[in-house]
Amino acid sequence: MSSILAAAQIDTGDTAWMLVATALVLMMTPALGLFYAGLVRSKNTLNTFMMSIGAIAVALVTWAAFGYSLAFDGSGDLLGGLHYAFLHDVGFTPREGMTIPHLVFFAFQTTFCIITVALVSGAVVERMRFGSFLLFAALWSICVYPVLAHWGFGNGWLMSGGTLDFAGGVAVEMASGFSALAAALVVRHRKDYGRQALLPHNAVYVLLGAGLLWFGWFGFNGGSGFNVGQNSVLAFTNTLITPACTLVVWFALDLIRGRKVTAIGAATAIIVGCVLITPAGGFISPGWAMALGALGALPSYAIIVWRPRTRVDETLDVLAAHGTAGFVGILFIGLVAQRAWNGISDGIVYGNARQLLWQALAALATPAYAFCATFVLLKLLGLAVPLRTSEREEGLGMDVTQHGEEAYASGEGAILVSPESGLEGPRPVAQPSPA
Amino acid sequence: MKLVIGIVRPEKANDVLEALYRAEVRGVSMSRVQGHGGELDRVETYRGTTVQVGLADKVRFEIAVSDDFVDTTIEALCEGARTGDVGDGKIFVVPLERAVRIRTGETDRSAVTPVGGH
Numbered sequence: 232m233s234s235i236l237a238a239a240q241i242d243t244g245d246t247a248w249m250l251v252a253t254a255l256v257l258m259m260t261p262a263l264g265l266f267y268a269g270l271v272r273s274k275n276t277l278n279t280f281m282m283s284i285g286a287i288a289v290a291l292v293t294w295a296a297f298g299y300s301l302a303f304d305g306s307g308d309l310l311g312g313l314h315y316a317f318l319h320d321v322g323f324t325p326r327e328g329m330t331i332p333h334l335v336f337f338a339f340q341t342t343f344c345i346i347t348v349a350l351v352s353g354a355v356v357e358r359m360r361f362g363s364f365l366l367f368a369a370l371w372s373i374c375v376y377p378v379l380a381h382w383g384f385g386n387g388w389l390m391s392g393g394t395l396d397f398a399g400g401v402a403v404e405m406a407s408g409f410s411a412l413a414a415a416l417v418v419r420h421r422k423d424y425g426r427q428a429l430l431p432h433n434a435v436y437v438l439l440g441a442g443l444l445w446f447g448w449f450g451f452n453g454g455s456g457f458n459v460g461q462n463s464v465l466a467f468t469n470t471l472i473t474p475a476c477t478l479v480v481w482f483a484l485d486l487i488r489g490r491k492v493t494a495i496g497a498a499t500a501i502i503v504g505c506v507l508i509t510p511a512g513g514f515i516s517p518g519w520a521m522a523l524g525a526l527g528a529l530p531s532y533a534i535i536v537w538r539p540r541t542r543v544d545e546t547l548d549v550l551a552a553h554g555t556a557g558f559v560g561i562l563f564i565g566l567v568a569q570r571a572w573n574g575i576s577d578g579i580v581y582g583n584a585r586q587l588l589w590q591a592l593a594a595l596a597t598p599a600y601a602f603c604a605t606f607v608l609l610k611l612l613g614l615a616v617p618l619r620t621s622e623r624e625e626g627l628g629m630d631v632t633q634h635g636e637e638a639y640a641s642g643e644g645a646i647l648v649s650p651e652s653g654l655e656g657p658r659p660v661a662q663p664s665p666a
Numbered sequence: 667m668k669l670v671i672g673i674v675r676p677e678k679a680n681d682v683l684e685a686l687y688r689a690e691v692r693g694v695s696m697s698r699v700q701g702h703g704g705e706l707d708r709v710e711t712y713r714g715t716t717v718q719v720g721l722a723d724k725v726r727f728e729i730a731v732s733d734d735f736v737d738t739t740i741e742a743l744c745e746g747a748r749t750g751d752v753g754d755g756k757i758f759v760v761p762l763e764r765a766v767r768i769r770t771g772e773t774d775r776s777a778v779t780p781v782g783g784h
Binding site: 274423427436623626627631635636637640641642643644645646647648 | 675677678680700702708709710711712716717718719720721725749751758
């Protein structure tokens with residue numbers, strides 16, 4: 232009986248799109264791994280990529296166990312309940328006001344938690360122990376992400392107060408950016424930071440990763456309306472428009488600063504543009520989305536230029552690309568949201584000052600919670616386990632020391648260890664060629 | 667004239683360059699090499715295949731210097747490359763018969779003395 236009732240509320244078109252969108256967003260995490268892996272030195276390629284894969288493993292489990300329920304059960308101001316813990320009562324019947332099975336909603340939200348955890352890893356690559364990162368990922372995905380997801384998406388105080396956040400300016404972008412800053416401060420800088428040039432080792436990975444992220448972002452933003460309605464279509468198209476405008480402005484800034492347009496700058500601009508439109512996607516007109524992409528490039532660019540001159544080794548600039556652009560995107564809604572486009576609310580330019588107030592509250596409260604909670608969490612974790620590797624291991628590279636693998640193994644001089652021969656005794660350097 | 671060859675850990679290569687620069691030794695070539703110098707072998711596993719990696723990545727510096735710069739160069743190499751663990755590398759000093767600066771045709775001592783240097 233209940234399944235017939237459920238079927239009656241479910242829209243097959245909405246559900247089909249949300250299934251695809253979920254898969255698109257899941258793909259963003261390996262894409263981010265590729266993007267990050269290209270930005271580090273070659274000896275840390277696998278470890279950096281594995282932090283994203285590790286986020287999929289850990290955050291998915293904690294999310295199914297507790298995170299989802301803490302974010303989406305009930306409408307408490309600060310935190311949800313535990314009714315949905317271990318997916319209890321998460322079935323085919325849609326949530327109130329929705330047209331997709333509850334399980335699909337859960338799956339979609341899962342992919343958001345995963346990529347947010349993976350994003351934070353950008354602050355601590357090239358020196359944090361892999362085991363400690365997994366523990367951090369587990370704790371962060373229970374203590375930080377669900378709280379902010381509840382505030383922004385799950386009927387918490389920001390959402391019920393009136394903050395508009397289409398696809399995660401609060402829970403994903405500002406949360407990861409300001410957590411990354413805290414993580415960089417606690418884990419501290421790489422041993423050679425500020426003394427030697429630590430350069431990206433493969434700009435092609437960076438560009439390909441950024442391209443795949445943009446592709447996945449159509450699911451991220453386009454799916455955040457949970458249907459194929461007008462807001463979703465608007466968000467989808469704005470996801471096309473905004474990053475292009477950011478790219479053009481970024482090219483111009485690169486030209487002014489160094490007389491050359493850079494590839495890694497372009498990859499960064501794609502990310503910044505996608506982040507800018509994430510909160511605002513379904514709420515602002517395409518024209519304002521273009522303005523957002525262009526104007527929003529400036530603060531992120533400025534921070535990316537300024538940050539490496541400081542002692543803060545927030546290695547892959549999560550704060551600039553995600554925290555800052557998320558902050559700008561959230562505030563921009565308060566300025567130019569248009570009821571004519573979104574059917575919900577106007578911004579101050581269209582006569583509704585209250586909207587800007589609630590956007591500003593989100594832009595203050597989210598960074599504050601994300602930074603403080605992450606800082607305390609890592610300080611406590613640091614009391615229990617060492618957060619970083621030794622200087623010697625850091626010098627050797629994280630791939631060999633953390634994983635016993637190399638990204639670019641040649642096989643030269645590698646001797647097969649057979650179970651019979653074991654590892655004892657002296658061994659020849661080169662393996663004799665087979666007769 | 668001597669050719670000083672230093673084989674060091676890749677992660678110490680930048681430190682060596684820094685030390686050489688401070689010692690005012692200019693005119694350096696470096697290349698990536700693989701070698702085995704008695705360090706403990708590393709074990710890596712790829713799916714079911716476990717291997718012992720007998721060749722370690724190293725960086726090889728080649729520096730041609732006049733006789734009175736040999737000790738300075740060796741000291742700089744040691745200072746930059748030493749960690750104290752097995753695998754820090756070796757320094758070889760070999761006699762150098764001739765050196766020619768291609769641009770000017772200068773030979774020997776003036777060829778290995780950097781322009782505007784010592």
